[in-house]
Amino acid sequence: MFNIFxxxxxxxxxxxxxxxxxxxxxxxxxxxxxxxxxxxxxxGHLPEYELVNKANTGKIVYNKPKPSTPLKxxxxxxxxxxxxxxxxxxxxxxxxxxxxxxxxxxxxDEIYLDSSxxxxxxKNKRENTYIIAxxxxxxxxxxxxxxxxxxxxxxxxxxxxxxxxxxxxxxxxLSERGEQLxxxxxxxxxxxxxxxxxxxxTRHREVTEILTRMNKGxxxxxxxxxxxxxxxxxxxxxxxxxxxxxxACTAICPTCTCFLLIDKPxxxxxxxxxxxxxxxxxxxxxxxxxxxxxPKRFRNRYMCKYVWKPAKFSxxxxxxxxxxxxxxxxxxxxxxxxRELAK
Amino acid sequence: xPADVNxxxxxxxxxxxxxxxxxxxxxxVLIPEKEFFFDTGQFIELAVDGIGEAPxxxxxxxxxxxxxxxTVMKTGYVTEYMHNMKPxxxxxxxxxxxxxxxxxxxxxxxxxxxxGGCGLAPIRSLLYALEHVVDKLEKVTLCYGSKTPSDCVYKxxxxxxxxxxxxxxxxxxxxPDDEWNESVxxxxxxxxRIHIDIDKSVAVVCGPPxxxxxxxxRLLEMGYPENKIxxxxxxxxxxxxxxxxxxxxxxxFVCKDGPVFTYNELKDTPDIWS
Numbered sequence: 001m002f003n004i005f006x007x008x009x010x011x012x013x014x015x016x017x018x019x020x021x022x023x024x025x026x027x028x029x030x031x032x033x034x035x036x037x038x039x040x041x042x043x044g045h046l047p048e049y050e051l052v053n054k055a056n057t058g059k060i061v062y063n064k065p066k067p068s069t070p071l072k073x074x075x076x077x078x079x080x081x082x083x084x085x086x087x088x089x090x091x092x093x094x095x096x097x098x099x100x101x102x103x104x105x106x107x108x109d110e111i112y113l114d115s116s117x118x119x120x121x122x123k124n125k126r127e128n129t130y131i132i133a134x135x136x137x138x139x140x141x142x143x144x145x146x147x148x149x150x151x152x153x154x155x156x157x158x159x160x161x162x163x164x165x166x167x168x169x170x171x172x173x174l175s176e177r178g179e180q181l182x183x184x185x186x187x188x189x190x191x192x193x194x195x196x197x198x199x200x201x202t203r204h205r206e207v208t209e210i211l212t213r214m215n216k217g218x219x220x221x222x223x224x225x226x227x228x229x230x231x232x233x234x235x236x237x238x239x240x241x242x243x244x245x246x247x248a249c250t251a252i253c254p255t256c257t258c259f260l261l262i263d264k265p266x267x268x269x270x271x272x273x274x275x276x277x278x279x280x281x282x283x284x285x286x287x288x289x290x291x292x293x294x295p296k297r298f299r300n301r302y303m304c305k306y307v308w309k310p311a312k313f314s315x316x317x318x319x320x321x322x323x324x325x326x327x328x329x330x331x332x333x334x335x336x337x338x339r340e341l342a343k
Numbered sequence: 344x345p346a347d348v349n350x351x352x353x354x355x356x357x358x359x360x361x362x363x364x365x366x367x368x369x370x371x372v373l374i375p376e377k378e379f380f381f382d383t384g385q386f387i388e389l390a391v392d393g394i395g396e397a398p399x400x401x402x403x404x405x406x407x408x409x410x411x412x413x414t415v416m417k418t419g420y421v422t423e424y425m426h427n428m429k430p431x432x433x434x435x436x437x438x439x440x441x442x443x444x445x446x447x448x449x450x451x452x453x454x455x456x457x458x459g460g461c462g463l464a465p466i467r468s469l470l471y472a473l474e475h476v477v478d479k480l481e482k483v484t485l486c487y488g489s490k491t492p493s494d495c496v497y498k499x500x501x502x503x504x505x506x507x508x509x510x511x512x513x514x515x516x517x518x519p520d521d522e523w524n525e526s527v528x529x530x531x532x533x534x535x536r537i538h539i540d541i542d543k544s545v546a547v548v549c550g551p552p553x554x555x556x557x558x559x560x561r562l563l564e565m566g567y568p569e570n571k572i573x574x575x576x577x578x579x580x581x582x583x584x585x586x587x588x589x590x591x592x593x594x595x596f597v598c599k600d601g602p603v604f605t606y607n608e609l610k611d612t613p614d615i616w617s
Contacts, residue, residue, distance in 0.1 A: 082349070118350065120347055120348075120349055120350075257586070258589065261396070261581055262395075263392070263396055267353050267392055269351045282589060284577060284579045290592075290614040303593075304591065308591065
């Protein structure tokens with residue numbers, strides 16, 4: 001009986017629904033009374049998440065790679081009072097999330113929903129948020145998700161996945177709650193023909209192949225860990241020369257989640273995002289600081305992502321989004337470092 | 344953990360007494376608003392309202408639940424505020440956090456304890472716990488080192504421990520004064536004076552990083568197995584919950600996986616002494 005249930009559910013999970021773009025946009029406008037709807041919208045160079053309203057539904061981007069801001073900011077605000085009463089907030093729908101960001105949630109969930117110390121603020125936001133992932137049919141210069149076995153499309157963690165084909169919006173069901181959302185609020189109909197599904201699956205294959213080709217020679221996740229772990233100190237001294245400890249790489253990273261607790265009167269605590277790249281991150285009251293030297297801080301980030309976090313968690317600490325490369329004002333390209341180490 | 348417990352919220356505790364241990368070290372006696380349970384060697388985050396919080400291992404007995412003692416060295420911003428606090432003031436407590444001393448593993452053993460400076464604080468709590476199970480232990484030897492006689496903390500403790508059968512204590516200072524009639528030298532110099540059966544022994548080390556480093560090296564030279572040396576590690580434990588990342592030491596979160604580790608667990612981790 002249970003197996004039958006699983007089979008039926010898996011069939012549903014793979015279900016595709018379609019809706020005319022104009023109807024989809026009309027449904028979104030109607031829904032915006034009930035939900036806070038955020039969608040990746042056109043914003044010059046890279047898409048940016050915007051609150052959906054009547055005026056901007058036409059600006060929503062589809063089939064595109066990453067918005068400039070990582071998904072984590074919806075769950076881990078830069079600053080948050082973590083002793084305030086937890087108020088029931090409006091439910092949210094986030095549309096256009098690339099799989100590099102969706103996959104990052106696996107690690108965030110492990111850290112913040114850890115059963116021994118569950119963060120109720122993070123949990124509340126996760127439970128109140130529907131994620132509609134975007135399949136990437138385009139590729140940006142530094143995208144390298146496939147190198148770390150992250151596909152350029154989602155098949156789990158998110159609730160729905162979205163593709164625009166012509167003037168048809170196609171939605172793929174990825175979770176039970178995603179299915180409920182779709183059937184309750186959108187006038188989409190199940191895709192019965194094979195053309196649409198075959199088109200999407202072909203695009204998945206093509207994009208994966210291009211990404212693989214593009215990143216040929218870039219070591220995979222495990223090998224990167226070994227290379228980083230055994231790299232000579234000279235490597236870190238050399239490559240950290242252009243680092244100014246601005247922390248942009250960690251702020252923009254979908255998996256970096258370090259924070260500081262700041263005390264406020266009334267025994268309130270504010271959780272503020274922090275970064276191991278800032279001087280003083282590990283300084284203790286007595287003055288000892290194991291990361292006082294820049295090359296050590298620089299190495300720490302890579303050790304954390306490719307050696308230490310993998311030893312502790314199953315979620316990836318780098319999903320290959322490439323944002324840290326784009327954000328670095330010193331033009332430090334981690335992939336160039338790893339290619340060099342792999343030689 | 345029960346659902347909807349806020350892990351960031353502190354329990355209130357009233358400061359009832361401040362004991363000056365040395366010019367830089369004070370012990371704060373706190374009455375928590377409800378009974379507080381901890382294992383010896385676990386730590387708490389102690390907060391000064393609106394100023395900040397810092398990690399400390401309680402120095403009181405883990406068997407006492409309505410009263411908590413925390414020994415604090417004035418060494419930074421938050422601890423300076425703490426040193427100015429008066430009885431009647433309210434403090435915040437989060438915790439207890441982490442993995443403490445595995446007291447049951449010490450049964451049938453000769454327990455060698457080496458403390459340096461304010462590192463005697465967690466050890467005092469351990470000594471209370473060991474005193475409670477003294478029948479199950481072979482021997483407890485405490486070696487304590489501080490910079491000067493006036494830096495020695497818990498002065499009445501030593502006389503009391505020396506009266507307990509199976510307990511013995513040794514003290515040393517780097518710089519003696521005219522009245523000092525005990526040992527002079529670093530804490531490892533006391534190891535030449537003690538009689539201990541290493542095969543039946545475990546060693547516990549707590550103190551400043553440099554003291555921990557050289558004591559561990561000496562214990563290894565003496566033949567202590569790596570998994571019989573227990574170290575209480577100090578890092579910048581900000582959240583205590585294995586989330587904030589500040590106390591990451593290799594693959595370990597010191598706050599959650601420690602703060603007590605065996606040397607065997609840490610030996611391949613870089614920069615453990617800094």
